[in-house]
Amino acid sequence: MSEKLVFDAPEIMVDRPTHYCPGCHHGVAHRLVGEVLTEMGLVDDTLCVGSIGCSVFIYNYLDVDAVEAPHGRAPAVATGLKRAHKDKFVFTYQGDGDLASIGLAEIVHAANRGEKISVVFVNNTVYGMTGGQMAPTTLVGQKTTTSPNGRSAEEHGLAIRMSEIIGGLGGTAYCERVSLDSVKNIRRAKKALRKAFEMQINGTGFGFVEMLSACPTNWKMDPIAANTRITEEMIPYFPLGVFKDVTKDGEE
Amino acid sequence: MSDTKRIFIKGNEAMSRGALAAGCTCYFGYPITPQNDIPEFLSTEMATVDGEFVQAESEVAAANMLLGAAAGGARAMTTSSSPGVSLMQEAISYMAGSELPGVIVNVNRGGPGLGDIGSSQGDYFQSTRGGGHGDYRTLVLAPGTCQEGYDMMIEAFDLAFKYRNPVLVLADAIVGQMKEPVTPWEPKAADNHGAEDWRIDGAKGRKKRLLKSLFLEDGALAGQNRNLQSKYEAMQVEARADVFECDDADLVIVAFGSIGRIVKSTVRRLRSEGKKVGLVRPLTLYPFPSEVLRDLAKKGKRFLTIEQNCGQMVDDVRLSVRGIADSEFHGHMPGDLPGSDDFLAPIIKHLED
Ligand SMILES: Cc1ncc(C[n+]2csc(CCOP(=O)(O)OP(=O)(O)O)c2C)c(N)n1
Ligand code: SF4
Numbered sequence: 009m010s011e012k013l014v015f016d017a018p019e020i021m022v023d024r025p026t027h028y029c030p031g032c033h034h035g036v037a038h039r040l041v042g043e044v045l046t047e048m049g050l051v052d053d054t055l056c057v058g059s060i061g062c063s064v065f066i067y068n069y070l071d072v073d074a075v076e077a078p079h080g081r082a083p084a085v086a087t088g089l090k091r092a093h094k095d096k097f098v099f100t101y102q103g104d105g106d107l108a109s110i111g112l113a114e115i116v117h118a119a120n121r122g123e124k125i126s127v128v129f130v131n132n133t134v135y136g137m138t139g140g141q142m143a144p145t146t147l148v149g150q151k152t153t154t155s156p157n158g159r160s161a162e163e164h165g166l167a168i169r170m171s172e173i174i175g176g177l178g179g180t181a182y183c184e185r186v187s188l189d190s191v192k193n194i195r196r197a198k199k200a201l202r203k204a205f206e207m208q209i210n211g212t213g214f215g216f217v218e219m220l221s222a223c224p225t226n227w228k229m230d231p232i233a234a235n236t237r238i239t240e241e242m243i244p245y246f247p248l249g250v251f252k253d254v255t256k257d258g259e260e
Numbered sequence: 261m262s263d264t265k266r267i268f269i270k271g272n273e274a275m276s277r278g279a280l281a282a283g284c285t286c287y288f289g290y291p292i293t294p295q296n297d298i299p300e301f302l303s304t305e306m307a308t309v310d311g312e313f314v315q316a317e318s319e320v321a322a323a324n325m326l327l328g329a330a331a332g333g334a335r336a337m338t339t340s341s342s343p344g345v346s347l348m349q350e351a352i353s354y355m356a357g358s359e360l361p362g363v364i365v366n367v368n369r370g371g372p373g374l375g376d377i378g379s380s381q382g383d384y385f386q387s388t389r390g391g392g393h394g395d396y397r398t399l400v401l402a403p404g405t406c407q408e409g410y411d412m413m414i415e416a417f418d419l420a421f422k423y424r425n426p427v428l429v430l431a432d433a434i435v436g437q438m439k440e441p442v443t444p445w446e447p448k449a450a451d452n453h454g455a456e457d458w459r460i461d462g463a464k465g466r467k468k469r470l471l472k473s474l475f476l477e478d479g480a481l482a483g484q485n486r487n488l489q490s491k492y493e494a495m496q497v498e499a500r501a502d503v504f505e506c507d508d509a510d511l512v513i514v515a516f517g518s519i520g521r522i523v524k525s526t527v528r529r530l531r532s533e534g535k536k537v538g539l540v541r542p543l544t545l546y547p548f549p550s551e552v553l554r555d556l557a558k559k560g561k562r563f564l565t566i567e568q569n570c571g572q573m574v575d576d577v578r579l580s581v582r583g584i585a586d587s588e589f590h591g592h593m594p595g596d597l598p599g600s601d602d603f604l605a606p607i608i609k610h611l612e613d
Contacts, residue, residue, distance in 0.1 A: 051463070052462050052463055052464035052465075053462040053464070054462065055332070055460050055461070055462065057328070058472075064474060067470050067472070071463070071468050072463060072468055073460035073461065073462060073463050073468050073469050073470075074460065074468070074469075074470050074471070074472075075327075075328065075331040075358070075460055075470075075471040075472070076354075076358065076470075076471065076472040076473060076474060077324065077327070077328075077354075078324065078327075078350050078351060078354050081320065081321070081324040081327075081350075081351065084316065084320070084321040084322075084324035084325050084327075084328065085324050085325070085327050085328035085331070086328060087314065087321075087325050087328060088286065088288060088324065088325035088326060088327060088328025088329035088330070088331075088332070088334075088336065089328035089329065089331055089332050089460075090328075091286055091312040091314065091325070091328075091329060091334075092285075092286055092312070092328070092329040092332035092333070092334035092336065093332045093461055093462075096461065096462050113317050113318060113320075113321065114317070114320075114321050114324070116317075117316075117317035117321065121314075
């Protein structure tokens with residue numbers, strides 16, 4: 009019997025097991041980035057800026073040139089890299105601790121300058137790699153190792169909504185929040201990536217895609233429950249949608 | 261060298277022009293006195309060489325932009341002054357760890373803390389001991405004249421690529437702010453020492469490349485640190501000093517940068533009075549010109565280290581002559597601008613001791 013291959017990983021994905029926990033969405037996000045880069049023919053022209061967090065090893069899974077940035081500084085590193093190689097495709101891949109806490113200044117200013125780079129922002133509402141501490145995106149009431157009684161608005165402030173901030177900046181060309189909790193949403197996420205990447209390729213400007221993602225390990229949930237948490241708790245607070253698209257008059 | 265005309269410019273401008281002559285195409289910086297002339301000058305000049313100028317949101321960002329441009333193999337630099345350079349240390353450590361070339365100018369001002377905007381040599385330890393975390397070194401050049409500011413920028417870019425390492429130009433407020441005649445010159449075509457073999461520029465037709473400082477596999481970090489240490493060992497051949505009137509000197513003064521220059525006037529004056537004083541002015545602070553000092557120590561010279569700080573380079577002088585001689589120290593406090601007269605009494609005192 010001859011077998012017909014109907015689904016395979018794009019060649020850009022290095023064939024090796026990842027170090028991510030079962031049910032972690034970093035793997036899904038990597039895969040989407042890999043598919044879009046392949047479909048857009050960008051593999052040989054891509055420069056990846058890795059960041060600090062569970063995803064620091066993205067360069068082990070994608071077969072593209074890469075550099076490692078200090079914690080939070082990926083948008084500044086990408087700025088320098090893109091200025092040195094204007095004809096290449098430059099993207100950063102950052103977690104919420106990385107982008108919304110220590111690297112808040114770098115992301116806001118790179119977006120505001122309209123750097124022609126693309127940013128993949130994986131928001132799992134927690135510091136994954138360091139063992140589940142509170143992140144700027146941790147939801148009120150969410151228990152973490154440094155907010156053991158649950159995040160309190162009075163003590164810690166509210167969770168930061170990054171897409172709302174980035175979408176409001178002058179230099180942003182495209183900004184969308186997507187979610188990785190369902191097949192439908194994963195498809196949308198891929199479309200968003202493609203849009204954001206196109207904005208860099210055709211010189212329109214800065215592209216930003218926030219992906220609501222699961223961290224089953226630090227949420228102390230099984231993968232199914234973690235998925236449900238995204239649907240039921242995260243999406244209501246972090247609404248999905250396009251926050252800026254300079255190629256359109258209004259929002260979607 | 262072509263017969264280029266001398267021009268009368270500030271040290272900050274001389275360093276900027278030196279960078280342009282060296283083929284620098286990417287500048288990233290954040291305003292801080294007393295180095296603002298550099299970004300101001302380059303904000304227009306970069307465009308004339310089809311280069312990039314970014315006023316970053318902070319020194320943290322500026323240094324990381326430098327890291328990014330360096331990863332792409334560009335001739336890139338940032339400039340700042342003391343508090344700003346403190347903020348850059350994280351990126352400098354990462355650059356050293358990832359073996360990326362870049363030039364960082366520190367127009368040293370007074371500290372600690374906000375200090376003042378006057379001249380100082382208080383960042384000697386920070387510059388020569390790595391400054392950031394981990395076991396690393398940066399090459400450090402110390403101009404004492406505007407011409408040296410120009411020349412050393414050209415040298416800095418070459419060394420950065422030769423060793424794939426950050427190079428610091430440790431100037432100070434005096435050298436940055438004074439005006440002198442400078443003879444600009446054009447170096448031979450920039451040699452990037454094979455950067456096309458390691459930089460990232462898209463993996464077309466070759467295997468992908470990875471520039472990183474994370475080494476988790478068993479023994480990998482130890483291996484990388486061994487590589488780095490042998491590189492620092494190889495750098496020792498770059499040590500240089502300006503040796504002045506030392507042959508028959510009883511007392512050798514060791515002083516660098518602007519202070520070395522001021523002390524040179526003092527030494528000239530004492531020589532005209534028949535006093536046997538000489539001067540060693542280190543031009544590289546890392547690697548430190550230890551051999552020069554050790555040779556002089558073997559000839560029985562005594563040493564006096566003069567710095568505009570509370571005693572930093574004196575440690576390196578003592579290490580250089582250890583087992584043979586020692587060095588006295590005279591510190592001129594940051595926050596107070598010295599003239600050559602200020603060094604007469606301390607030198608005479610040590611000469612007659
Ligand atoms: C300057 C600095 N501070 C702190 C750390 C420690 N650190 C490593 S990963 C991390 C958190 C990353 O969290 P996030 O960006 O949310 O990514 P995730 O691990 O959840 O994917 C921190 C604080 C570091 N490496 N560098
Ligand atoms: S700790 Fe969380 S973010 Fe990190 S790999 Fe595990 S599930 Fe993913």
